[in-house]
Amino acid sequence: MERFAALLDALLLTPSRNAKLALLAAYLRETPDPDRGWALAALTDGLDFPAVKASLIRSMMAERVDPVLWALSREYVGDTAETASLLWPDPVSEPLPAPGVAEVVAALGEASRSTAPAVLADLLDRLDTRGRHALLKLATGAMRVGISTRLAKVAFAQAFGVSVEEVEEYWHGQTPPYAPLFAWADRGAPPPRTDLLPLFRPFMLAHPLEAETLNLSEYAAEWKWDGIRVQIAHVSGETRVYSRSGDDISATFPEIAAALSTPCVLDGELLVRGVHQRGTAGGAASFNALQQRLGRKRVSNVMLADYPAFVRLYDLLIENGEDLRERPWDQRRARLEALAARLDATRFDISPVIPARDFDELSEIRARARDEAIEGVMLKRRDSPYVAGRRAGLWFKWKRDPLLIDCVLMYAQRGSGKRSSFYSDFTFGCWNGDPDQGAELLPVGKAYFGFTDAELKLLDRHVRQHTVAKFGPVRETDKSLVFEIAFDSVHASKRHKSGLAMRFPRINRIRTDKPAHEADRLETLRAMIAPENALDRDQ
Numbered sequence: 001m002e003r004f005a006a007l008l009d010a011l012l013l014t015p016s017r018n019a020k021l022a023l024l025a026a027y028l029r030e031t032p033d034p035d036r037g038w039a040l041a042a043l044t045d046g047l048d049f050p051a052v053k054a055s056l057i058r059s060m061m062a063e064r065v066d067p068v069l070w071a072l073s074r075e076y077v078g079d080t081a082e083t084a085s086l087l088w089p090d091p092v093s094e095p096l097p098a099p100g101v102a103e104v105v106a107a108l109g110e111a112s113r114s115t116a117p118a119v120l121a122d123l124l125d126r127l128d129t130r131g132r133h134a135l136l137k138l139a140t141g142a143m144r145v146g147i148s149t150r151l152a153k154v155a156f157a158q159a160f161g162v163s164v165e166e167v168e169e170y171w172h173g174q175t176p177p178y179a180p181l182f183a184w185a186d187r188g189a190p191p192p193r194t195d196l197l198p199l200f201r202p203f204m205l206a207h208p209l210e211a212e213t214l215n216l217s218e219y220a221a222e223w224k225w226d227g228i229r230v231q232i233a234h235v236s237g238e239t240r241v242y243s244r245s246g247d248d249i250s251a252t253f254p255e256i257a258a259a260l261s262t263p264c265v266l267d268g269e270l271l272v273r274g275v276h277q278r279g280t281a282g283g284a285a286s287f288n289a290l291q292q293r294l295g296r297k298r299v300s301n302v303m304l305a306d307y308p309a310f311v312r313l314y315d316l317l318i319e320n321g322e323d324l325r326e327r328p329w330d331q332r333r334a335r336l337e338a339l340a341a342r343l344d345a346t347r348f349d350i351s352p353v354i355p356a357r358d359f360d361e362l363s364e365i366r367a368r369a370r371d372e373a374i375e376g377v378m379l380k381r382r383d384s385p386y387v388a389g390r391r392a393g394l395w396f397k398w399k400r401d402p403l404l405i406d407c408v409l410m411y412a413q414r415g416s417g418k419r420s421s422f423y424s425d426f427t428f429g430c431w432n433g434d435p436d437q438g439a440e441l442l443p444v445g446k447a448y449f450g451f452t453d454a455e456l457k458l459l460d461r462h463v464r465q466h467t468v469a470k471f472g473p474v475r476e477t478d479k480s481l482v483f484e485i486a487f488d489s490v491h492a493s494k495r496h497k498s499g500l501a502m503r504f505p506r507i508n509r510i511r512t513d514k515p516a517h518e519a520d521r522l523e524t525l526r527a528m529i530a531p532e533n534a535l536d537r538d539q
Contacts, residue, residue, distance in 0.1 A: 001127060003031060004039050004101050005134035011145040012418070020146055025159035029186075035101040037177025040156070042101075042138045044149040046176050049108040051116040052139040057084050060117055064089055078420035081136035088132055091125040098126050101138075102177070108139055144417030149245070160185035165388045168202035169194060172246050198233035200242040201265060201317055201325075202388035206378060206395035213359050214396070220329065220382055221354040221362055224375045224397055225312055226287045226489075227271040228294070232311065233318075234260045241270075252296050253309050259347035264339065267315040267386075269351065273308045284312070287503060288491040312351045313340055314378075317386055325386040332386065366398060375488065376400045402486040403528055405430070406511060406519045408441055409481040412463040413474050415448065422456055423463040423475065424448055426507070428483050430498070430525055435517040441479055442498035444525060445487070450507035459510070482511035482519050490528050500525055 007027045014020050024043075028036050041047050057080055061070055065087050077083045099107070104123060111119040120139065124132050137143050147155075153171060157164040162185050170192045174181050183189035194201075229244040239257045241250045250257040253270065260266070272293065274285040285307075292307050293299065316336040317325050324332050340350050354377065356362035366377050376399035384394040407428035415424035425448040433439030451459065462481055469476040486508035493501035500522065 001098050001100055001104060001131050001134065003027070004035070004042075004138075005127075005130045007039070008134045008137065008143070008145055009130060011147060014146075017146075017151070020151065021155045021158055024147065024152065024155035028156060028159040033179060033182060034177035037179065037182060038101045038105045040152060040178060041176035042141075043143055043145070043147045044152045045141060047105065047138070048141060049111070049139055051111045051113050052108055052120060054080050054140055054142075056116060056120070057081070057136060057140070060084075060121065061087065078414060079416075081140065081142065082133055084136055085129050085132035088124050088129075095126045098128075098131060099123060104135060104138065142416075146418075156181075156185065165202070166191070168388045172200040173197060195321065196236060198235040198238050198240040198265075200231060200233070200240075200246040200248075203229060203231065203244060203267065204315070204386045204388065204395060205390045206380075206397040207390055207392065209379065209396040209398040214379060216356060216359055216362065218381060218383075219379045219396075220333070221356055222314070222351045222378045222380065223354065224378045224399065225269040225271060225284065225351065226375045227269040227284070227290055227312070229267075230256075230270040230311060231265065231267055231317075232256060232260055233265045234263055235265075252293060252299060254299065255304060256309055256311060256347055259344040262339065262342065263318075263320050264316065265318040266311070266313055266336075266348075267317060268311040268313040268348075270309060270311055273310060286489070286491060288493070288501070308346075310347050310349065312349055314351055315386060328383040328385065329380050330382045366400065374400075400488075402488060402508075403490070404508060405485055405487075405525055405528070406514060407444060407483050407485050408479050408516045408519045409462075409477055409483060410441055410443060410479065411474050411476050412459075419456070422460040424456055424460070426459070426483070428485065431517075431519060431521045432498070433521065439521075442522065443496065444498050444500050444522070445485065445502040445505040447483075447485065447505045447507050450486070451510065455510060479516050482514045482516055483507050484509040484511050490525055492529060498522055500529075 004027075007023060010023050011020055014023060028040065031039065038047070058070075061084050070083070070087065073087060074080060074083045077086070107119050107123060108116075120135075123135055127135055153167045154164050156162075157167045167181075167185075170181060170184070173192055173194055180189070180192045184191045230249070231242045233240050233242070239250070239260045240248055241253050241256050243249050256270070270290070271284040272289045274283055274289075289307055290309075293303065293309060296303070313336060315329075316332050316339060317323070319335060319339060324335060337350060340348060354362065354365060356365060362377065376397060379396040379398060381394050384391075387394070407430055409426055410429045411427040412423040413425040414420055415422055425446065427443050427446045429441035429443045431439045432442050463475055463477055466477045466480060467475045468478050484507075485502070485505050487502040487505040489503045491501050491503065492499060495501070
């Protein structure tokens, strides 16, 4: 556990991506099985201990530390695990040797809600301050040390001199502590098999289009639909639906899983039919409608009927056991069209190729995209294979230009991880009328990115100096600072007092030059609602 704790400390204090990669790669090479596998799972959200939550830590500390001291310390430190690791009292007797990562995982995995306090206390007693911090982070799954699953895969590849594409291919068929994966990469064992189960394959991704001109004779143009990217795999009589991150969402969309019985792996966009919409593109409702289905563990018959899901297909990766990914896009497209004709038309259709004579015409078509349930345009080189990740020159995404509006900062809350000491999560609003005639601000969105580190310090200082009220962790500020907010679309919503909800809001500029009373009004934002988003689906 000491080595894992040292790794977490080093990762937390290392801002450089390459340095983080080097630290994790060295740990994976030098740490024996199964500790390194469990550590890898902990860093990539592959572990879950239902009996250990932040509330348990707080209740255990309440029995050992003065509540006032705990509250003051937690407020100053900004993190529950770190505060607990610093305040945990020394054991009254000589503790056992420090546990390894595998021992910790086994103990926490076997703990129930009734036994978890004693199990966790025993482990904490056997560790020093740094080890306690690592233990609590592992137990609650709140690492926040800048290691994404993708970064972990790159570090794994660097550690053992294998390609990251191979790691991507084999990763999703494995479970912690990933013994077959390490045996292949570290000891030259045969790679894990991927053809016996409906496993996730890494997606091919696109680069943003920067130079707005391409030879359309070499590229096919498709719509970039406003849903979620999914992969549907049917192997050995079983079908699974995967999200872009590789999470199995089959239970959330059972009608999609049930509709595919042909052995294949498909790439597409999950959408909801526009059954309650007027004039929507290709029968697809807005993303706001799709949100009603996302994240649900159980889906009622009413939900299935009111928000029927379907997949707009982009690509065909595997068919009847034949891997098509090395073939050019033109050939895969032809195979996909032939296959789609045999699929359930209520659940699957194909994203059409946009007929455009040249790039100028395509640009005009894209400019009209805001009135439809699409995000922009995809450009795919016709001779491109399907390769994992982003490859220069093969696929491009040309998103529609964002909408902009001026809003006023209303509330702020501290961030997490390295931002735990800064107010970095901001709620902003628009006027519900003329501010000179007594209008009030109503919240229209929240954002926590779009600013530099220097701007974060400026914003944090502004919040502290302009606080007018406190509500637990939230501070209300005076209505003096204006943000220019960029967002993709706006929807009617009964869940919000303003009646509006933004999609993908982010801070585009800090308008210190603009007085708050000149910020935009709700009527301006309401006028930006596309026709297909005017009907509230947020009920």
